[in-house]
Amino acid sequence: MTYGAEIKRGREAMHMTQEQLAEALGVSRQAVSKWEMDLSRPAREKLTRLSEVLEIPAETWEAIDESQAAAERPVDNVRPWRTAAGVLGVVCLVLAASLVWALSTRAPRAEPLPPETRPATPLPEGDAKDPFPETLELEDYHDYDFGDWPYGTYDRGMLPMLDEAEELVENTLWEGVFQDPEGGAPTYLRIVRAEPMPESRANPNSNSDRLLYNLYLLYAIPDSNGDYLWEIAFRMVETVPCTEEGEGPVVTSFSNVLGREGFRVDLTGAPGDRDSFYITRRSGGAPALMVLTSGTDWAAETDVDEDGVLEIVYPEMDFSPTCHVSVIDTVAGEDGAYRYTADLGDLPGLAFAPEKGGFVVTDEQQAVMARYILKNGRLERRPVTDFTAMDYIDVADTILTFVTEETGILSDGREPDEVIYTGTHRITHRQRAYLALEELYRMTGLKVHSCYVTANEYGVCFSLLPDGFDQRSFFSAHLPEALGGVGIPSFHIAYREREGCEWSPLSVAEAVCPPVGAERGEALKWVYDQMSLFRTGKAERVVGEELTCTNGDLFLCTLQETARGWVLTDLYGPYPNGEVNH
Numbered sequence: 001m002t003y004g005a006e007i008k009r010g011r012e013a014m015h016m017t018q019e020q021l022a023e024a025l026g027v028s029r030q031a032v033s034k035w036e037m038d039l040s041r042p043a044r045e046k047l048t049r050l051s052e053v054l055e056i057p058a059e060t061w062e063a064i065d066e067s068q069a070a071a072e073r074p075v076d077n078v079r080p081w082r083t084a085a086g087v088l089g090v091v092c093l094v095l096a097a098s099l100v101w102a103l104s105t106r107a108p109r110a111e112p113l114p115p116e117t118r119p120a121t122p123l124p125e126g127d128a129k130d131p132f133p134e135t136l137e138l139e140d141y142h143d144y145d146f147g148d149w150p151y152g153t154y155d156r157g158m159l160p161m162l163d164e165a166e167e168l169v170e171n172t173l174w175e176g177v178f179q180d181p182e183g184g185a186p187t188y189l190r191i192v193r194a195e196p197m198p199e200s201r202a203n204p205n206s207n208s209d210r211l212l213y214n215l216y217l218l219y220a221i222p223d224s225n226g227d228y229l230w231e232i233a234f235r236m237v238e239t240v241p242c243t244e245e246g247e248g249p250v251v252t253s254f255s256n257v258l259g260r261e262g263f264r265v266d267l268t269g270a271p272g273d274r275d276s277f278y279i280t281r282r283s284g285g286a287p288a289l290m291v292l293t294s295g296t297d298w299a300a301e302t303d304v305d306e307d308g309v310l311e312i313v314y315p316e317m318d319f320s321p322t323c324h325v326s327v328i329d330t331v332a333g334e335d336g337a338y339r340y341t342a343d344l345g346d347l348p349g350l351a352f353a354p355e356k357g358g359f360v361v362t363d364e365q366q367a368v369m370a371r372y373i374l375k376n377g378r379l380e381r382r383p384v385t386d387f388t389a390m391d392y393i394d395v396a397d398t399i400l401t402f403v404t405e406e407t408g409i410l411s412d413g414r415e416p417d418e419v420i421y422t423g424t425h426r427i428t429h430r431q432r433a434y435l436a437l438e439e440l441y442r443m444t445g446l447k448v449h450s451c452y453v454t455a456n457e458y459g460v461c462f463s464l465l466p467d468g469f470d471q472r473s474f475f476s477a478h479l480p481e482a483l484g485g486v487g488i489p490s491f492h493i494a495y496r497e498r499e500g501c502e503w504s505p506l507s508v509a510e511a512v513c514p515p516v517g518a519e520r521g522e523a524l525k526w527v528y529d530q531m532s533l534f535r536t537g538k539a540e541r542v543v544g545e546e547l548t549c550t551n552g553d554l555f556l557c558t559l560q561e562t563a564r565g566w567v568l569t570d571l572y573g574p575y576p577n578g579e580v581n582h
Contacts, residue, residue: 007050010050010056011036014053017238018239021053025053134380138327139342146291147260162231172192173193180285187287199211216234221285257301257310276293300354303358312327316341325344327339359371400430433462446506472504473492477490478491513565
């Protein structure tokens with residue numbers, strides 16, 4: 001006897017549906033379904049409540065534990081979805097304090113000096129310490145059932161429709177096929193709905209007569225004569241709607257996920273409850289349930305340990321205010337798989353962002369400040385210079401050549417990948433350059449194939465010629481303090497159509513312009529909204545060349561009127577409290 005079998009027996013003895021039992025326990029229906037399939041086990045406090053609701057003696061659970069402990073290899077289906085503790089808790093506190101300080105501290109703004117008097121000094125090192133720990137410990141759990149989770153046996157007699165061809169076709173929601181890699185008979189798959197019941201019966205609090213169904217995965221393998229019978233693989237879920245568009249399963253194929261291929265079936269239950277079944281093929285042809293994930297959003301397949309094989313990452317179903325993210329990974333030479341769990345609610349700024357390369361810490365401007373990969377059962381920080389194209393996806397193909405000599409005060413002499421500690425942030429000139437180019441892309445749509453760059457404590461300057469920074473720079477940006485800049489942030493754009501700027505790759509004919517016919521003030525607000533690095537608040541009003549935000553910040557902006565509309569050429573700000581100090 002298992003937990004799942006005893007819960008199901010007790011529920012049916014009390015003539016309760018899974019929905020009714022879930023409501024009595026204060027859990028989701030999917031949770032009850034997984035208990036009964038032995039895909040997860042109730043917490044201790046839920047066992048006490050189960051004993052009360054289903055009239056099951058508490059000794060029954062103890063007897064099940066003892067029988068499993070006596071087995072040669074215990075089948076422990078307690079899912080490792082617990083709040084990270086111990087070392088992770090301490091690390092989280094350190095990281096939280098560091099990031100709050102890093103993102104909230106604003107040093108007094110300094111008035112920028114004229115170009116000819118600016119000192120060519122590097123950013124101050126001081127006693128700045130790296131605010132991002134080298135490693136983050138994770139909670140781990142060894143899932144020996146990974147690859148072929150146990151889901152019991154089902155008799156064909158449970159579904160009379162298996163022998164009724166027309167009824168089977170009518171209730172089929174999806175069809176697929178597994179080919180035998182050794183050239184044998186294929187395996188045919190179907191997901192069908194069965195055993196309809198009114199929603200009012202499954203949920204006494206509902207007045208709806210909408211029909212709910214149980215969903216089953218079926219399979220059939222032709223014999224030597226080509227004949228076959230449909231068999232029940234397992235029941236996937238109980239009492240779900242699947243009659244209207246958008247309801248029911250969504251099936252996609254996958255490959256290279258933890259070294260396997262197959263079909264992924266996504267099912268939506270209660271609001272925010274999303275299940276993903278990963279179905280693979282056994283050596284004999286029958287389908288196997290590789291793994292099942294349940295979370296507040298769909299699972300993602302991402303190479304978070306950089307081994308060339310995709311892992312499964314998903315936000316777990318959790319009723320606490322924090323977000324638990326789990327990673328499923330296999331280890332060479334070991335059976336099953338490991339589930340690693342992190343509580344992102346305790347780590348401000350840390351998030352799982354596949355579009356940025358996995359687990360990253362970003363600042364207010366969404367610049368990647370630190371990246372972590374899964375290694376040795378924990379998250380390890382990658383070097384700050386080891387960023388990928390996903391960090392700067394719009395301009396990652398641009399080839400940057402840094403010039404540190406013969407540019408005078410325009411360069412502070414630092415190498416492009418030298419880590420700069422500003423006291424609150426860590427960044428490199430190369431990262432600054434890509435971030436500035438992304439801002440330029442958002443405002444103009446320009447992507448340059450290659451260019452020269454020079455950089456100092458104020459920001460970066462771009463040119464198509466190695467010696468053109470003084471007079472032929474098509475874009476220059478003094479960066480905000482959050483990115484290590486000093487003084488008032490600003491930028492200058494040189495368009496090709498302007499007198500003497502034929503060397504610029506920027507053309508107003510190709511620029512991103514406000515809607516046709518927009519007044520100058522509205523055009524300026526529209527352009528301001530396209531920014532990321534320089535925008536500090538919501539634009540409120542425009543007077544002449546001054547744009548004021550709702551938070552009191554003031555920007556000085558210059559617009560150029562063209563045949564296509566207004567384009568922004570210069571920006572200075574923000575000036576706090578609306579006071580221009582240069």
